[in-house]
Amino acid sequence: MKKYAYGVDIGGTTVKIGFFETTGKLVDTWEIPTRTENSGELILPDIAASIKENNEKHGIEMGDIEGVGMGVPGPIKDDGTVLKCVNLGWGVFNVAQSLSVLCGGIKVKAGNDANVAALGEMWQGGGKGHQDVVMITLGTGVGGGIIREGRIVAGVNGAGGEIGHMPMVDDESECCGCGKKGCLEQYASANGLVRVAERYIAAHRDVATKLDLNAGFTAKDVCDAAKAGDAAGIAAVEQSMKLLGKAMAAVACVMDPEVFVVGGGLSKAGSIIIDTAAKYYKEYAFHASRETEIKLATLGNSAGMYGGVKMVIG
Amino acid sequence: MKKYAYGVDIGGTTVKIGFFETTGKLVDTWEIPTRTENSGELILPDIAASIKENNEKHGIEMGDIEGVGMGVPGPIKDDGTVLKCVNLGWGVFNVAQSLSVLCGGIKVKAGNDANVAALGEMWQGGGKGHQDVVMITLGTGVGGGIIREGRIVAGVNGAGGEIGHMPMVDDESECCGCGKKGCLEQYASANGLVRVAERYIAAHRDVATKLDLNAGFTAKDVCDAAKAGDAAGIAAVEQSMKLLGKAMAAVACVMDPEVFVVGGGLSKAGSIIIDTAAKYYKEYAFHASRETEIKLATLGNSAGMYGGVKMVIG
Secondary structure: OOOEEEEEEEOOOOEEEEEOOOOOEEEEEEEEEOOOHHHOOOOHHHHHHHHHHHHHOOOOOHHEEEEEEEEEEEEEOOOOOOEHHHHHOOEEEEHHHHHHOOOOOOOOEEEEEEHHHHHHHHOOOOOOOOEEEEEEEEEEOOEEEEEEEEEEEOOOOOOOHHHHOOOOOOOOOOOOOOOOOOOOOHHHHHHHHHHHHHHHHHHOOOOOOOOOOOOOHHHHHHHHHHHHOOOHHHHHHHHHHHHHHHHHHHHHHOOOEEEEEEEEEEHHHHHHHHHHHHHHHHHHHOOHHHEEEEOOOOHHHHHHHHHHHHHHOO | OOEEEEEEEEOOOEEEEEEOOOOOEEEEEEEEEEOOHHHHHOOOHHHHHHHHHHHOOOOOOOOHHHEEEEEOOOOOOOOOEEEEHHHOOOEEHHEEEEHHHHHHOOOOEEEEHHOOOOHHHHHHHHOOOOEEEEEEEEEEEEEEEEOOOEEOOOOOOOOOOOOOHOOOOOOOOOOOOOOOOOHHHHOOOOHHHHHHHHHHHOOOOOOOOOOOOOOOEEEEEEEEHHHHHOOHHHHHHHHHHHHHHHHHHHHHOOOOEEEEEEEHHHHHHHHHHHHHHHHHHHHHHOOOHHHOOEEEOOOEEEEEEEHHHHHOOO
């Protein structure tokens, strides 16, 4: 094993690059802009140039690097072929191979960003010490990543770990971003929690609440209200996290993982989120999996860089 | 690779034994009674004696056998330790090791019977040619088995593939065998379909039906009625298979397999079962997984023997 590796997390606006020792120690991290013009043809050359520049700064060469692992925001096959990343402008090509050529032929691996982040959390974050991990990210949407025996379950169509699109509710009137109705994401994401609270308040005008429909509120406002004893806030968190707990129980009936790791902005709103989800998980879970641990993610936005490195060091 | 292997499927009443060439060819198959008296202490010696007898019949020795793979009706760890098989009388011990000792030290592997059957269907049955397979067995209950990259996903608590206990319905009044309420098995098994039909008829006395609540009916009767255009039969099959399709869509959001293989007695009631499940699967599935194939199992009660052999030949 060589001493260094790079972990790269490509987002629609910036690319996060982490320079690591292969022991897992993050030596340095920085960001470069994601240049999406001309079908995103500059993105990989920009990354390669940034890596070379960092090598020079540290007096090392490509031969000192074990490899580069990256997360991309879209579906991708195990061999590194992206199947269109709409917000990067990319079509279908082997992104791992292309970056490898630009970096003098060193090992490059690539995966879907949510899956790579899950791998990072398994390696150095909330799932450290485990090999079978289910990661759930409660952000604007609900993301997921499944790690089995230390490796990403990408799925034959790249849809492994798309937990946010598990069908949960039959009588939903609004569409999810994916085109379906009733996906977990419509209730258990930050936006989903706000939506659930708005609906609750509109349907229960008699319930006193500090959450003001006209002024609008955020998911954090809903959590803060719930923590302060606000009836509408509590009801919304209960409804939202009941569905998350139920979905997690269903996931456990499939994979039966060692641990669930929950991350994303909403998970930081305080223990009320994870505690309420855990309460309903226990209620819905098959008895053999009832005691499965639910932990908070610890790497935040760095999880993707860590996961990239773990991909190349194996 | 040696020329022969044995696949063993231990049930509560009989043990099925298959004598195979390691190419996958079933040479001979027979059954012996499962003697559950004295904490089931005779079960493994009986199997070993039966294998020796068959070896002698074919003029071969234990040294000509690649190994023995077996399915047991209960939770079991990857190393072959059973965690109590109530209907065999077994406590906690390493069943693979014990049978190996009785068979002169040859390789023995053991897995949960539903998982081993799924592996058999992947190898030589409905999932042939695939490596990522989800098997669902619609029998008295709903069993499941997840195969990922050609290997069983047993789960850390032995609950991998317990698809029958995915939480599906919130307002169920009756208990599932597992102690929870609202499990898939309560609706989509043979017993579940009968229950759904009984409830439908009781709640819709105005709907004419040939299904007679007083005389009683079977799952096959419900399917036959549905095929003949009986309104209550159709409604029951729709309700029951809608939940199965929804559960399969949720499974696809986790594993995104290449193929679903559906087996068990109810799957043989005709294409109405699998076709209705497939219709609802497409409705509930995440777009990337919508075209995932749903096939019928082909090995019937022999799937466990095939899977046992696949376990030992790897």
